[in-house]
């Protein structure tokens with residue numbers, strides 16, 4: 001790629017950064033002048049979540065028209081009991097095939113995005129099969145919410161425990177960049193996956209400058225970070241080693257991830273992973289662990 005084309009590409013994320021700063025300021029105005037509750041500004045975590053939800057509600061749809069790599073096809077193959085981490089306002093739901101899915105649980109901590117999520121679940125044809133949970137993907141938030149919903153533990157639909165693995169599929173789309181403890185979160189998700197279960201991944205990550213990436217793009221990631229990207233973008237980090245966290249989470253039978261746009265400031269890894277340990281039925285009918 002010519003250098004003259006490359007520079008605008010590196011600058012493109014700055015538009016999103018400016019938009020997030022605008023929504024942060026507008027959220028503060030809403031709190032002070034409309035709600036007249038300035039003390040709410042002191043809760044910085046809530047303020048940042050709320051302003052990101054505002055940004056996403058206004059732009060999430062437009063930012064979801066084209067998704068990287070084979071994501072649409074990977075999501076359309078999801079089946080059985082599915083866990084979707086951070087579904088936002090459900091912009092990805094139209095990519096799933098509801099006929100293949102028994103039930104889908106969406107772990108979304110931003111309460112302001114839930115009305116859109118429920119609306120999009122209905123629009124995509126999930127009906128009563130969609131369960132929106134008000135929680136994050138980190139185990140300390142997710143496990144109690146799953147238990148409360150009945151899908152986990154003795155009183156649930158499956159009766160499994162977090163350590164046995166209960167989900168056939170877990171989807172992480174543009175979310176692991178923003179979870180507060182990515183390593184622990186990914187480990188927790190690995191446990192929740194049934195042996196042989198599939199994880200669909202579409203995440204932006206640290207630029208792979210040592211291999212397929214570019215040093216300049218890696219430097220630009222650092223600059224955006226210093227300009228406040230994680231602060232204004234609801235905790236989203238540009239420099240995450242998500243592939244390493246996924247690889248170290250446990251034993252995988254298949255680990256198929258490929259970079260999309262590795263030379264960009266926001267390169268993605270997209271693909272599917274299959275958890276090891278599925279029961280294999282031998283010719284004689286005996287079952288063994290792979």
Ligand SMILES: C[S@@+](CC[C@H](N)C(=O)[O-])C[C@H]1O[C@@H](n2cnc3c(N)ncnc32)[C@H](O)[C@@H]1O
Nearest residue numbers: 086087088091092110136137173174175178179
């Ligand atoms: C960039 S949006 C992506 C939404 C959706 N996955 C998509 O691709 O259309 C990131 C989402 O992750 C959610 N999120 C933030 N922190 C989270 C956490 N700790 N656990 C789960 N989701 C989280 C945000 O509220 C937001 O809805």
